Amino acid sequence: MIECDKSTVSLLEDDILLINVNSSDDFNLLDYKEVRLASMRLAHNKQVFSLINLGDTTVPNQQAREACATDTGNGCLLAEAIIVKTLGQRIVARDLLKAKRKQIPAKLFTSMDKAMVWIKRLKQDYKMN
Numbered sequence: 799m800i801e802c803d804k805s806t807v808s809l810l811e812d813d814i815l816l817i818n819v820n821s822s823d824d825f826n827l828l829d830y831k832e833v834r835l836a837s838m839r840l841a842h843n844k845q846v847f848s849l850i851n852l853g854d855t856t857v858p859n860q861q862a863r864e865a866c867a868t869d870t871g872n873g874c875l876l877a878e879a880i881i882v883k884t885l886g887q888r889i890v891a892r893d894l895l896k897a898k899r900k901q902i903p904a905k906l907f908t909s910m911d912k913a914m915v916w917i918k919r920l921k922q923d924y925k926m927n
Contacts, residue, residue: 800836804829804856807836814847814917815840821853827861834869841874847917848878851910852887863890867897877903877920879913 799808805819815837819825837848858866869875878898882888891906898904903920907913 800839802829802832802836805833807833807840809840809846810849813844813921814849817848817850819851819853819856821855823855823857825856825858825862827859827865830858830862830865843874845874845876847876847920849881849910849913849917850878851881852883852891854883857886857890863894867894875902876924877905877917879905879907879917881907881910881913883908 799806804822804825805817808816808818810816817833817837819833837846878895880891880895882891888906895904895906905913905916907916
């Protein structure tokens with residue numbers, strides 16, 4: 799696990815990046831870059847699935863959203879699940895995912911359990927191919 803200023807990044811099952819973002823009203827481009835660097839260190843250029851758990855009041859600012867919308871981990875990111883808790887987070891995340899879905903499977907969830915079920919189903923599909 800790598801602790802960042804406003805989040806923690808850990809590797810589950812050797813191919814799932816779990817990004818837990820602390821409750822914070824301010825998540826900016828610098829915070830995003832810190833999470834991205836931690837994710838790259840843990841993934842070691844392997845293909846991974848990303849599970850992002852947003853804090854209760856966290857909404858990334860415009861610069862962080864723009865960077866996230868175009869980032870697919872240089873081809874290492876297979877899919878992304880984002881767990882939201884508020885309507886504001888849902889609205890922002892939907893816009894973000896519109897851009898991402900053109901490149902990788904991406905979906906919003908309201909619980910960690912549902913997101914993990916989806917990720918595990920995708921993992922099975924990748925293993926079959």
